[in-house]
Amino acid sequence: MQMPTGFFSDTPLPNLSVDDVNFRAGRRASAVHRHAAVAAGMFGVMIDRWISRHFTRPSWYEGNAAAIEELETTDPVLTAQALRLMWGLGEGPLPNMVQLCESKGIRVYGLPPVAEVVDAFSGWSDGTPYIFLSRRKTPERSRFDIAHELGHLILHTTSVDSNAEAHHRQEEDADRFAAELLAPASSVAGLLPRQPSVDRVLTFRSQFRVSAMMTAKALLRSGRIDDAGYRRLCSALARRGFRSGEPGGMAQHERSRIFTHIFGTEAAEKRTSADRLAEELSLPVTDVHALTFGTQVHAVDTPTSPVSAHPMPAPTQPLKGSRLRLVKG
Template sequence: MTSGNLADVAALFDGSRLTMGRRLAGLRKNALAAAVELTPAAISFYESGGKKPSAATVAKLAMALSVSPSFFLPDGSPHAPATAHFRSLRSTTQLARDQAEAYVQVVAEVSRVLERHVDFPPVRLPVRPVGADCADDTPERAAAELRAEWGLPEGPIPHTVRAAENNGVLVVFTPPQSASVDAYSVSRADRPLVLLNPAKDDYYRQRFDVAHELGHLVMHTDEEPGNNIVENQANRFAAEFLMPRAQIADLLPTRADWPRLAKLKETWGVSLQALLYRARQLGTMRDVTYRNAMTTISTRGWRRREPGTVLSVEQPSLLPRAVELLPPDLLAAESRIPHHLLDVVTSRTPVG
């Protein structure tokens, strides 16, 4: 980029874009300041808009963050507040949360650009708020309502990611550097997002993750994320969404019948552990039987990798197909997102 263009970027510099780029890189202000030979206070001024960087500083910032200088230009889109639902706030560092939330901004920006050129399915995601003090079967009823709203047939859901995408929910994999953060979801006014961990290459657990995050999007738009009560409600939602009581209760064994459980696993596309959880939840299996079965799961090393058919994880297709319809480089030019991140956002498979 010429010095004249750098001067233009410096004049129009958007501090929020610097914050976004820094968080995407997983850097604190002091680390970025050291990389560009400035003070953390200077970085704070640039991010808050209290001061504009020089053209030379713009070039240094772009190089340090592996973005083009034009990345720092205003994008003109409102950044509405959105709550990200992380599984555990205690085990997720602030730096990792910041990085994950910055990636959400990237996905939202990519989506906005693509929707200028390609029609996406309308969002059909009913909101059924469930408070932390809920003591009835509201999570299960919310799951049943979503299946009905989406017109899902009785029995196993063939493809959870496709069902979500067909109803306007964006599903993407996160970058490899975010593998420490489990699957999470974000309720946005324009389009809800489900973000999947790229390191979790387990077909059965991924399906439960998608259902769990759908539960958050349906039930917890206003609830504080990360607490055990909210997470348990999302698990109950996921269990009913994937294994409706009326359709699976009579199929579940009362004891740890492993051959029978293995067949149910393949039929319903859920893990052995999810089936055991469901059997205890529905009262088919006694607590002591469930605990003994889970001990066996641990002893045999099945918590990490269960026996059975190894299937590839379900693949998102909404964003990848939209990109295929556009001229090469149009998305990069209009979004100004670095190519390496665009590759992750629009990939059908985890990028390693």
């Protein structure tokens, strides 16, 4: 990658070591992918600081942190249930996961292609939580990745465990959290009969915007099917192509409200451009596009939540530089 000349003389990068990062796809990720993901995290924080100097966004509420500290010691499933209650989400389908996180002050950024093998990772900088997300998966599985990383941010805020057994346990905890957050067992039991047909499973899948295979696991977890029924259902779904994809699923990945507001989808809506941001930060414009999900250059047909037409006022003080502590991948 060719970096702009100013990159080597401008503001120092956040202090981040690849040894502090746990990658979700670590076995498949080479050293190049790992270092690229760490660099993307640094660039993402730089972009986030720039945005914070020019726009006002929701901030991570300290009351959330205090309440979440109480949740850390509980079971991942109970934690997911408590978070739904704390955020007033009920038991139904969750909205756009990117925008939900943004509304709580959690920053969500993309990953450039060279780093996509890591899938996702999360961390904190200056008391602000971050999620970095690949979009090489289906939209449904990307929603799960966000929920998984949210689980790490809540369950494992003070630990990055390199021990293989402990790391595996934390990954399982984050998976259990994500599954319950996206498709609560109470909703599965209330909406699906025992031993449901594949068509009923796919209806639930579309309603809750989760993968069909995750719905099968949710049925097993909630006791609506037994082990044998789970194997039969997975085989039936695999025959329809759900092992490697999501036929008939979401047409597109969920969009960021913040990046849409800043970059716009039409020329008249733009408050700034990726070119300007890249120039001011001395970053490759291609990385700026990737980190902001290509919002400026990819038009989207389906409607999203409305965005305020008024520019956000600039805060009086810029964010101070700080260390980015990566929690989990």
